[in-house]
Amino acid sequence: MKHILEERANVLARETGCIERQRKFSGADLLQTLVFGWLSHPDASLERLASMATIRKVEVTDTALHKRFTEPCAHFLHAVFEEMASVVVEASQDVPLELLCRFQSVVLEDSSSIALPEELAEQWQGCGGSPGKGQAAVKLHVRWELKRGQVQGPRLTHGRIIDRSSPFKDDGLPVGSLYIADLGYLDWGAIAARRAAGSYTLTRAQARTNYWTPEGKPLELDALLPQQVGQTHERWVRVGKEHRHLMRLLILRVPQDGASRRRANLEADAKRRAQPVRERAWKLADWTILLTDVPANLLNLQEALVLVRERWQMEMLYKLWKQYGRIDEWRTTNPWRVLCELYAKLIGLLLQHWLILLFAWQDEQRSLVKLAQVVRDTASSLLEAFAGERSFLSALQAIQRRMRLGCQMNKRKKHPNSAQLLQRRSTNWALSP
Secondary structure (H helix, E strand, C coil): CHHHHHHHHHHHHHHCCCCCCCCCCCHHHHHHHHHHHHHHCCCCCHHHHHHHHHHHCCCCCHHHHHCCCCHHHHHHHHHHHHHHHCCCCCCCCCCCCHHHHCCCCEEEEEEEEEECCHHHCCCCECCCCCCCCCCEEEEEEEEEECCCCCEEEEEEEECCCCHHHCCCCCCCCCCCCEEEECHHHCCHHHHHHHHHCCCEEEEECCCCCCEECCCCCEECHHHHCCCCCCEEEEEEEEECCCCCEEEEEEEEECCHHHHHHHHHHHHHHHHHHCCCCCHHHHHHHHEEEEEECCCCCCCCHHHHHHHHHCCHHHHHHHHHHHHHCCCCCCCCCCHHHHHHHHHHHHHHHHHHHHHHHHHCCCCCCECHHHHHHHHHHHHHHHHHHHCCCCCHHHHHHHHHHHHHCCCECCCCCCCCCHHHHHHHCCCCCCCEC
16 A cells, blocks of 8 residues: 555656646545545545645645646546556455355456546547537446455556457456356357366356257257246256357246346336347246256355355445446545546545455455444545554454444345355255256
């Protein structure tokens, strides 16, 4: 933290032209004021940020601070963010969950888009759409390893980049790893390449997927679908017209309320895209259909159902960043201030994740929401440590003490939380072969 937020901050501020001649603000002063100001109060006003600056022994008015939000300042904060995101921090030990520890690593991947003011379309191109709508957007791509918690990224791309063109696409995984992602990342060639390199994939199946027997004969999915709730079917199949990759097909007939929720989601997604609901997807909502190349002696059907649910942890991570970190909210119409605020908040959220890994990752019942609140409450103490008002050791020890108490998820009987399901290695549905 000190290397990037102090030494490198001053260098990058000069290189980007954000600080041409130091008067009140050094690069480190400006960076830390914004990062820790918005980390502690995601909706902080200019007056509150100016107040935070006094911890660095810098007295500046809100008007003077407003004038700092320029294109060079945005480039400066982006450069710092890129250096932060290139650092991979992980917990010192694996989380004590046997199901995860069967694999060298368990990697989730997902993305999330943030709409930006149209004036920033040259910086970050959106998907277009109607005139004046969606012209500017940035997409955050993240890989998250569940055993030791390390986050790769966020890597930023134009909002129009599709998931299958992820900046992680060519990044390999350690031998014996398991990769889980949403359907937007489904790529038979990438799946076959991962298996050839010694790692595995677990994914939902697309409604339009074609299947063949291991011998290469066409296979009709409808004939394999179980008709009773809780009933399952499992067999080896080949998928992908070009690759014909060998995978296990896992099918579960879900309860009616689950199927109804899926159909409601299909309708909502179709309305958002202004397209009709695909008939095949509507029909298959009654079943959970998974594909994996993990052998059955390493991962059974119930365990696969538990692990595929973990991709929702990515949804929770982005929710944590958006709902609580407010990376997609700002109190301004100045496009450069918007971009400065986005980068500064992302830097703060990376620091937040590092602290959670350092002090709380080994607790499988950890609550990211509660732990993030501790970081927000104690952000000013870290700024005081940077300013020399207290030692880093005392600031970190205070954070550690807070994280040890009252930061766990509530255990539930009817709807077990993610950690409970991972411990049980099965869902709470009654399954039958």
